[in-house]
Structure formats: structure tokens, C-alpha cells
Amino acid sequence: MSKRDKLQPLQVFQLLPGTNCKKCGQLTCFAFAFALIGRENKPEDCPDLLTEQYKSSLDLLNEYFGGEVSVEKTGLLIDQEKCCGCGDCVAVCNKCQGTVLFGSGVIIPRNVPPVLKVIDGRVQVVCWESCKRCMNPPEYCRVCEERCPFGALELVR
Amino acid sequence: MNAGKMVCTACSCLCDDIEIEMENGTITGIGNACRKGSAFLFGSQNEKQRAGYLAKGREVEVESALDAAARLLSGARRPLLFGLDNSTLEAQTLGIELARKLGGVLDDSSSFCHGRLVEDILAGMLPTCTHEQIHDADLIIYWGANPHNAQPRHLSRFSLYAHRKYHEAGVKRHVSLAVVDVRESETAGVAHHFFRVLPGEDRDFIAAVIEGIKGKPVGKDAAEFLGLLEKSRCCVIFAGLGLTYSLDNDFSLFYELIGHMGKWLKPAVIPMGGHYNARGFNHSLYNATGYVNKVSFAGGRVAHGDEFSLLEQVRSRAADCLLVVGADLFSALPASLAALLDGVPVITVDPFYTATAGASTGVLGAALSGLEAGGTAVRMDGTVVSLAPVKTPRHLSDEQILKRLLEKLG
Secondary structure (H helix, E strand, C coil): CCCCCCCCHHHHHHHCCCCCCCCCCCCCHHHHHHHHHCCCCCHHHCHHHHCHHHHHHHHHHHHHHCCCCCCCCCCEEECCCCCCCCCHHHHHHHHHCEEEECCCCEEEECCCCCCEEEECCEEEECCHHHCHHHCCCCCCCCHHHHHCCCCCEEECC | CEEEEECCCCCCCCCCCEEEEEECCEEEEEECCCHHHHHHHHHCCCCCCECCEEECCEECCHHHHHHHHHHHHHHCCCEEEEECCCCCHHHHHHHHHHHHHHCCEEECHHHHCCHHHHHHHHCCCCCCCCHHHHHHCCEEEEECCCHHHHCCCHHHHCCCCCCCCCCCCCCCCCCEEEEEECCCCHHHHHCCEEEECCCCCHHHHHHHHHHHHCCCCCCHHHHHHHHHHHHCCEEEEEECHHHHHHHCCCCHHHHHHHHHHCCCCEEEEEECCCCCCHHHHHHHHHHHHCCCCCEECHHHCCEECHHHCHHHHHHCCCCCEEEEECCCHHHHCCHHHHHHHCCCCEEEEECECCHHHHCCCEEEEECCECCCECEEEECCCCCEEEECCCCCCCCECHHHHHHHHHHHCC
16 A cells, blocks of 8 residues: 555544444454554454445455454565565665754764565565664654555554 | 676667676576666577578578578568667678678668657757766656656656765755656656656647647646746656657657756756667768668668658568568558558568568578677667677677678678
8 A cells, every 4th residue: 555545544544333332352442453564463353343224444454454463563564466576665765874963963873683575586684683663762763664666665653 | 697787679768787697698587678678698509589590481591591581581672671779889880781791771660759859859949868978967857757657767868866965855856857748657656747648639738738828818738838847947758659659759849848848947858769879870871871760762862751761662662672671561561451461471580480570481590689790770869889798699790691791781
């Protein structure tokens, strides 16, 4: 999904029954919407969505959040079908591997191995520990997702 | 086993950082290559896709195929050599020599692509630069080009993201990316500025910008584009086929714009060639004849003109034998034109069994440049790149094939 057609939490919430029945394991339907985006839950976890009334919502949600994906460690989803291996994400990630001293205009390089690498024509995570999200305290950088021209990368956390 | 780094010859970027992993002579892993390059390199291992040595549809020995091809060429009165864009500089030199010896016509895809731009660059009429000099630029423009499809690694390896001054952080942007295109392409999606023009109306847009330079009131888009140019000190324009086709090879207005820009900034134009050594062919032929394409060697003299372009040669049924080197003519030509080649003997030199190879009288399978055969090539920006093979070839290289053909023709 590209940047243009990415579903936002409120849009996901509008597709849900809104009964807050807690049968999915989440406290509210809004929490379930976030859990869907984070791939912690699947659309089928909501029993109401399986009824005829919500069939169209279920189809749409399955289109976005269905399928087997694992984001346990990185939170970075890579759509291998959409990725063309242009390496834009690799280049911008490498450029961002520095700590900016705000106000001074100085960028201190981190000197860490690259997070991403294009292997066999598709981008793959090779060293997630180098990502700024793994720093202490973490920096919630999204540059790889933002600069992907095909919308192949999605950070779900 | 890591076989080291090689140059990818899938497109005109000629990326020289491709990591290859091999086991027992088979590629098992490719690092850094884009999807296009990976598919190209992995595809070279599919024997069903590779061309062998054929004569009249039958598989023959190399010598027999070469003999048959030489017989066809020597018996032709008006042979046409087309292609060589996917061959090394060394093979191109031999191709030119072969055309000269046969007294035939020589052309390549640049006659309907970037030939005019490259010719003017070589003649010194149009300013250009290399990818290394892009670091001086503060404005990069892709005009009628979508590198994310044609040359996927262009932004990350040579232009915006490779720029020394590019950084995501900070308030001031040191280098900007602008795209002029008829649709919001992938490149336009990540560009800082996007100017949409209607199909075929690039000329009007250029005219509007020139009017703006002269101080006349212009539309919003042209004014914004002019504002970008006025703020810039060094601008590189990557000219795609969209610009060439929209201007219909009449670049006078574009050159006028470049001339005006030259008054306050340093402009440079780089044509976004498609084939890996298309620009190399233009260089080789220009050095040999003074023209970049559409050349005839009939009667021992060099002649140049539109009548010697592939399209005119096919349309007028002028050629009585075709030697196609590294090009898929039958896939590229419209069906109405391809039908005119019915009955004309075609000899194809190609690493892959293409549609053209399928319709050819003789097929000479070649080694894949960069992977199986070495040599030199010219990147889209005019830089010479050395190709070092990493795999043992099972076929002759196109250079060897052309050399053998020359020998057989005496």
C-alpha cells in the first residue's frame, strides 16, 4: 500500500462495529484498530466482523491487514512484491545514521553497520540493532518508510 | 563463495558495486542490485532463455552458424546493422568496421531515443556533467523521466540521495529534487517539487518559462519553476524520453531555455539512456564518422541522413539483410513495420532468445557483458566504466563474434 492509500487508525475504527465487546482481547474497538495496524490482531479476531452485516468491512480489512506477517522484532513490514530494490531506503537510512545536535548544525555519525540492504533485488533488514529505534532512548525515525516511492515499507509501531 | 564485485549491465546506470555469490559456477545471491538487475543476472542462468547457435531454425556448431551468417552478409547488397547498444565499446568498434566493410547502413536505438541530445553534447552545443559533478548542483530536475522504473538505483546511487549535501535533518535544504512529467510517477511522489504538464505540451511549458525569464507574466506552474531556477546556482537536468518525444526531436526551445539559464546558473543536461552502452555507441560512431547514428557506408563513403534510420530503412524496404546485435527489434517495432521485414533474412547476435531471435534466419548466442565477458562501456553521463567478467562464458562474446565475422568476410 502506498502512502496515499494507507489506512489511518480512525479510518480502521470506522470499519469496526464499535460495540467495545472486548471479545477480541482488546479493551475497546479503537484499541483493536491500533492492534490491527500493529499486526497484533487479525480482522477475524473480531466475531462481529464475521457476520454478514460487516462482510464488506472484513474484506477491506483483510486486504490491508490479512495474510501472514511477522513484525515481532522490528515493526518494519516490507512488501516484497512492491519493493523494486531501488535502495532509496538504504541510502536515506545511512544518511540519517547520525545524532543531530540541534541548534549547532552538527551531526555526529554513529558509525554502525547499515540497517537495510538490497539482497536479490529486494530490501531486507540485515542489522536491526543499528536502527535509531533501538537506541537508548529510541528515536522514532520513519525516514525509510517516508522516502519509499512504492510504499513498500511500513513501520507499524 | 563470494565472487566479488561486478558491474551490472541491466541498465545505463552501470552500478559497479554489485556483490555476487556463486556456488559451482551458479549465482546463488546478488547484493545491492535492484530488482531489474537481479532478474537480469538470475535470468542469464535460465538455459531456456539463452540463445544458442542456430541456422534456419536448426541448432548448429559455432563455425557453421558463423559461416551461414557471413554468407548472408556477403551476399547482401544493402545490409543494415542495427543495435550494438548492449555491446562493449570494443565490440562497437568492430561493428562499425563490419558495416564499413559491407558498405551497409548502421543505426541504433538512439535514432528514435536520445541521439540528438548526445550528438549536441558531443559537439559541445549542450552543457553536461558527470555523476561525480552532481555534488555541485543544488537543483536536480528529472524531465520526462521516471528513474524508479527505468534506472531504479539512479537516485540512491548517483543523484539526490548520493549527493554529498543531502540530509533529511535540518531546516535548510541544500539540494532540491524537481520532476516535470505528464503523470505523478514514483519519482514525482518523492520529489520536493512536481510540475505536471499535459502530454505533448512540454514545449508550451518551456515557452512559458522563457517568457517568465523575459519578465512577462506567466502561469502558476511556470512561475514556480522559474522561481526554483532563479534560486539555483547549479542545476542538472536529467532528460528522459518523455521530453524527447514531446519535443519531437526539435530541441531548439529547450536549448534556448538552457541558454537563458546559463546567464545566472551553471546548467548541465544528462540524457537518461536506456541500454547500458547506448551512449558508448554514440561516442564510438561519432569518433569514427562524426555522426552518432543513421550512417551509411555505401560506396566507401560516409553518408548521414534520416533515410538511414532503422524506421525509414524498414518502411522503404531498403535493407535486404539485417544484422541485429543486442536488440529485440521485433518486440520494439510496431506490428505494421515488423510485417515489412517478412522475407528479409535476419541475423541476431544476442545473449537471450528474444522474439527477434525467434524470427531470425541465423542466431549467434553471445556471452553476457559484465557477467561473462569483459570490456569497457560508457555510462549515461559519459564516464567510461570497465567491465570485468566473474563467470566463465559458454558462448563467444559479441566482440569475438563480430571479429570472427570480419575475418570470414575477408
